[in-house]
Amino acid sequence: MPQTPVSFWDTPKFKRGLAKRRAAEWRFKLYGLIAMLIGLASVALLFVSITLNGVGAFWQTQIKLDIFFDPAEFSEENLQAANYGKLVKNTLYSHFPEVTKRKEKRQLSRIVSVGADIMVQKMVMAEPSLIGTTKSIWLPVDDVFDMLHKIDFGRDSSKGGSGLVSENQLKWFDSLVANGLIDSRFNRTYFTAGDSREPELAGLLGALMGSFYTILVTLLISFPVGAAAACYLEEFAPRNRFTDFIEININNLAAVPSVVFGLLGLAVFINFFGLPRSVPLVGGLVLSLMTLPTIIIAGRAALHAVPPSIREGALALGASKTQTVIQEVVPLAMPGMLTGTIIGIARALGETAPLLMIGMVAFIVDIPSGPLDPSTALPVQIFLWVDSPERAFVEKTSGAILILLAFLITMNIVAVWLRQKFERRW
Amino acid sequence: MNAWILIVVVLALSSLLYYVAKRRSLTIARSVGGIHRLHSAPRYYGIVAALLFAVPALVVLGLWISIDEGIIFRLVLAEYFPELDRESQVDIDWLTSQILIFAQTGRLGNVENAELLQLAAARYQHLTSLSQTLRNASVLALGSIAGFVFVLAISEKLRARPIAEGIIRGLMVFSSLIAIFTTVGIVLSVLFEAINFFQIVPVADFLFGLEWSPQIAIREDQVGSSGLFGSIPLFVGTILIAGVAMAVAVPVGLLSAIYLAEYASARIRSFAKPTLEILAGVPTVVYGFFAALVVAPYFADIGARIGLNIAHESALAAGVVMGIMIIPFVSSLTDDVMTAVPQSIREASLACGATHSETVKRVVFPAALPGIIGALLLAVSRAIGETMIVLMAAGLAARLTANPLESVTTVTVQIVTLLVGDQEFDNPKTLAAFALGLTLFVATLLLNVTALYIVRKYSEQYE
């Protein structure tokens, strides 16, 4: 090797190259930083936009009306038949004596939600002694005015709201606001009602119950089956081609698109077995097949983490293989199995596509009372509301998403807590 | 007695039987001179008795519930509407729903043969209650026979523990087989209907046809009365959107994984990694909302401002949001395979005078490449199988274009739209969804198998 008088490391060529390489290093780091920030910004944007859109859903613009329950309007034997709409409207008209024309009156009455009369009806049916008295009642306003009040949507044509609210309605509504008769109050309907075409009357209870029954079925099927399968495959199964095949199968099922599971549910459970459409039972069956691979994989990992010394110890004391596994190994692996199950169930809770295909996408007002009642589910409700044209449904949808995310976050926190609390290092 | 009560009864009886059998084994033990004379501990006699009662009872119940209604309707329809065309699923569905409504509410829809329907409904109610009685009787009888025969057979020589363990192991094996049943179920159900579809529409037309318009005109003489089932536009749309998604997810996911693994301080990592992984737990319907109501309008707005015509349901918006969804998938898998590259190789590179980025680019990344490719294949598989984002943010019209600013539709969108609402299993429109499902299943299966193979092979390399 030739001995260079000046070391290569002192040549300007190397120094120049070094400066370039330093710059490249710095750029590369910057790209990474930018990529990470893009990722974090996406998370922030997603959550901020949904939260900003959604918090409004928990409040509802309401109007205070002092309704006089005129005894002349009611007949003793049929409280249900009274004209409650008239009561509401007349009270509203009394605030605007100058409005006399029929057409104008109809416009005025539109400020109050079309569901108001049924609310008043229910109130009177529950408490007939109200008749003959005057009571202040907060009733929801129509969704158009709700949006007007909350986000000033529809006031002028530049905001794309022309045609929704007339000049007169705007004038009346503003005077109601000025008189303190309009207020934003907690939206109880949102948590106690089923679906509705009217945003101000739409609630999530139906979807929540549907999701509850669906997830209940999923849990009842997938946890025992998943745990048993994990036990068998990890503890008992001989290592042969067949068990290898099962394993590959499970890994692949975990990556099959959810929409394909929907096809399975439709063709097998509904078409072949003749189970009814749109019911949580079928939804739960499909979702449990979808969740099984996750639970089995997590369960096997949890069992695998139990050191062989535990098994050997029990076997040495004369316990049978089955006894050892069920009484010694499974309890130790249980936190891990539960963590996997919660994560799988959380994923099932947010799953939408397969439920669409087995018909849990119908417009259902009634609140389901069991897993065989037609119903929808929380994520499906979100999907349905996104398609609705009313501006107020954007807010309702975002609110539903917030609730869904709250459930998911809670479940994940529980899973993390469980893992940390019971995690053992052997 | 409805099914739920029956289940409760079965469970109650089987726990009762547990105690009976246990007590009996104890009595026998006392008569032969102590518990140690018994072959197995007393609770095993109880467990076997309870399992022998509950398992057959519940299996029979499950089978009965899943097939009885179909059989009853078939009987009723055969009796009262013998002229009904067996092939016409619509008519059968309509009649059954009318019978059901009448049987449950006593209300009649607007029908012509009301009398016949009433008779059929009465017959249906009769058969249903008969079936329920028979069901309850046979479920309880079967369980009782198995359970009580065992209780009578208890003796000190009866090997209860092996029996109990055998039953338990049998249940475990059955549970593991469900994964196979599921796969077989998917393949059969999709394949079956797809074959029916291909008898109506030739395979070549489906795979290579350039036009997709499955809506079949009602009148036979209208244009397009047979529907067009060329799926190329769907494939192109799917690939376009998945391509946009990967264009977002690959650079962002890879670079952020590299940054987090190689450069970020422990504090930043402990905050940023779980935060990015939140994206993986967000339900797809939420991304759909985000794409349809936040991103798509924003893109259309920007497009209008700079003079580009971006469709409101552009492939771009759906693809970008899908890309965001896939970021944590790419980054966490990349992180896994990159950390699997041994530290000693990094040190060797640094000791040669390489900078950190040169080490990553020239040594770590190439070494991790097979694993990363596997991860990316899984990500692609997820992108083409994703449904909700495209359903909510991409269009329905099948357009053959490679321009991401236009609206396209995908395989998954078509599967769902073809199947939501009324289904007619003799109509190519419904069957087409299954043909698409078959294509999707095969495509994702190939991607997954390849990816899992690569990842597995790669992970063995450094062991």
Added chain:
Amino acid sequence: MKTGLGVSDTLQEADNKEHIRTRIDKTLLADNQANVQNSAAQIRMTAKDVNVHYADNHAIKDVSLSIYANEVLSIIGPSGCGKSTFLRCLNRINDIIDDCKIRGEIKLDGKDIYSADMDVVELRARVGMVFQKPNPFPKSVYDNVAYGPRLHSMVSNREETDEVVYSCLRQVGLLAEVEKRIHKSGTELSGGQQQRLCIARALAVKPDVILMDEPCSALDPIATAKIEDLIDELRTQYSIVIVTHSMQQAARVSQRTAYFNLGDLVEMGDTGQIFTNPQHQLTEDYITGRFG
């Protein structure tokens, strides 16, 4: 060596050590000593009052020593004595460990390697390293050797690269063995071949000093012998610092030896003197096999 046989075994072990010592005395040492005299003039690296902390562990305590040109310096000591840590300070490869703090002064040709104007890339290029476990890149044999020269643009075309790669492989005696599979992966070679490939990779950057961290601990005796011969040859061009747990190896290859114990540099001197006439009780105990 078998263990667990009790007293007689320990005695035999001590006996072996004694035997080695006498052998060292007679053959190697005279030879090595002569070399030290010749090359002692030029100092390549100096360490002054070097302290290293890992979190709350004080791993190196006030170590000062010099490394001369064209010598082999071996560092010996019981496991955990900080010998590898010290070695890794000499090319700042410890920088990549987060909670590793280094105080003191290390100079390469009079320039402080921890000062701001010392580029770590240049430092590591000038102070090459060979690791305990052979760690070739999962690339071809050729690309492994060409890695450094390409990084630093020491070569600008294929011919120059070929020349560097072939000469380095020839120098480590690997060329004949791998010439046919020079474009096959370096990870497919045998352990000894891999380690020689790693040495060739370090040589290709034309370093001034080569650090070797127990380079033979994962190799069989024949491969070890080859590497030791190689080290002896390389001494004519480079300064070599070798960490080893094998005293025989230190005696065979090095001219000077440093003995570390619990982070302290206990004793340093000509290899012959350390092995035949240790000044410190700890050194004596270690060399005679009483612990370590």
